[in-house]
Amino acid sequence: MNSLFRRGLRLVSQLATDALKSSRTSASPRRVQPAPRASATIGEYDTTRGLPRFEYSPELDGDADPGEVVWTWVPYEEDATQGKDRPVLVLARESNQLIIAQLTSKDHDRDADKEARYGRYWMDVGSGVWDRRGRPSEVRLDRLLWVSPDVIRREGGRLDKPVFDAVTDALISLHQG
Numbered sequence: 001m002n003s004l005f006r007r008g009l010r011l012v013s014q015l016a017t018d019a020l021k022s023s024r025t026s027a028s029p030r031r032v033q034p035a036p037r038a039s040a041t042i043g044e045y046d047t048t049r050g051l052p053r054f055e056y057s058p059e060l061d062g063d064a065d066p067g068e069v070v071w072t073w074v075p076y077e078e079d080a081t082q083g084k085d086r087p088v089l090v091l092a093r094e095s096n097q098l099i100i101a102q103l104t105s106k107d108h109d110r111d112a113d114k115e116a117r118y119g120r121y122w123m124d125v126g127s128g129v130w131d132r133r134g135r136p137s138e139v140r141l142d143r144l145l146w147v148s149p150d151v152i153r154r155e156g157g158r159l160d161k162p163v164f165d166a167v168t169d170a171l172i173s174l175h176q177g
Contacts, residue, residue, distance in 0.1 A: 041151045042075060045099055045144035047175045052092035052099045052144075054168040058158040064098055064149055066090050067164050069130040069156040072147055074102050087130045087156050088147075089139050089167065097146040101167070105135040123170050125163055130156030139167055141174050 045052070058067035068090050075083035088100040108115050108122040115122065122138040131137060159167070 042073065042145055042147045045146045047144055051171060051175055052094050054092050054171075056161050056164050060155055060158065062155065064090050064152045064155065066092055066098075067161070068158045069103065069128060070100075071130070071153040071156055072100070072151050073153075074145065077143070085153065087137070088145070089125070089159065089164075091144070091168065091171075094146070096148070098149055098152070100145050100147055101171075102140050102143070102145070103130070103137045104140070105131055105133075105137055107136070108138055121174055123167060125159060125167065128157040128159070141167075141170055144171075 054066065056067040058065050060068070064070045069087050070090060071085055071087055073083055074086050074088065075081070087103040089103060090098050090100055092099040103125070104122075108120075109124070112122070119142055121141040123141055125137050125139050127134050127136045
């Protein structure tokens with residue numbers, strides 16, 4: 001019953017969000033949104049204490065599971081009170097939290113050296129149903145976040161297991177290598 005209620009709530013939220021988006025006449029290139037609630041819903045995952053136990057267990061059942069791409073609000077690094085709704089890859093579960101990595105459709109291959117100078121590392125994961133325009137996505141490897149499952153807005157699809165495994169291998173190499 002609780003899972004059914006959450007799915008219904010997510011559906012209503014998605015419909016309202018889609019209606020709001022379609023009613024706008026112009027869209028800004030970077031939609032800055034204030035934090036949805038207190039900072040206890042999302043935060044930086046401390047990789048200096050080790051990495052989470054990665055698992056691949058997607059079930060497209062309305063709940064966010066490792067291996068799935070879902071949508072949630074992600075804070076900007078430079079101002080954690082601001083951010084935007086974006087797709088993220090669920091990597092693991094720890095206690096009552098999900099460990100995630102943000103996705104982007106921006107191609108960082110062209111500026112990989114510049115990104116690396118700032119400590120930012122990206123990996124291509126291909127395209128999926130999480131992007132309505134079918135654009136290829138990249139996952140950010142250097143910044144992991146934890147998030148409360150309650151603030152996951154909707155499921156967006158899942159990565160194939162070999163791609164998920166390549167992402168977790170790259171995370172291990174970057175953070176423990």
